[in-house]
Amino acid sequence: MVVPRSAKLQVAKDALSLALVALVGGTKLAVSPMMVCDYLCIHFGIIDDTVSVLRHAPQDFIMCFHRWEDLEAVLGTPVVREATPFTLI
Secondary structure (H helix, E strand, O other), X not given: OOOOOOHHHHHHHXXXXXXXXXXXXXXXXXXXXXXXXXXXXXXXXXXXXXXXXXXXEOOEEEEEEOOHHHHHXXXXXXXXXXXXXXXXX
């Protein structure tokens, strides 16, 4: 038996396809969702109103992008250890 996909389920699936889980690497300072937003803006030019950042665990965040281009920019960039307080892995 095949259950047809509802519009509500399709919307949820589309939203999840733009989500990414990030782990904070580097020093163990407390990192806030706003700090992650600032990191995305500085390193990728992604502004606050095009991404939502939610804390998932003490050092994990779920980033929900509103645009494919932003998600692909983050996924397509290798992790570089640099002189910043933290790095997203």
